[in-house]
Amino acid sequence: MDYGNWIALLAIFANLIISIIKRRKAHPEDE
Structure with a gap:
């Protein structure tokens, strides 16, 4: 298996x- x-x-x-x-921190009122 290639770990790369x-x-x-x-x-x-x-x-x-x-x-x-x-994104959630920038728009906390989205939810």
Whole structure:
């Protein structure tokens, strides 16, 4: 198994989660 692919996927996944958290903090009244 190529761990390079796993690291790349984890980096993209973490980036998406961070973007969602930043959006929620920027617009807390959305929910």
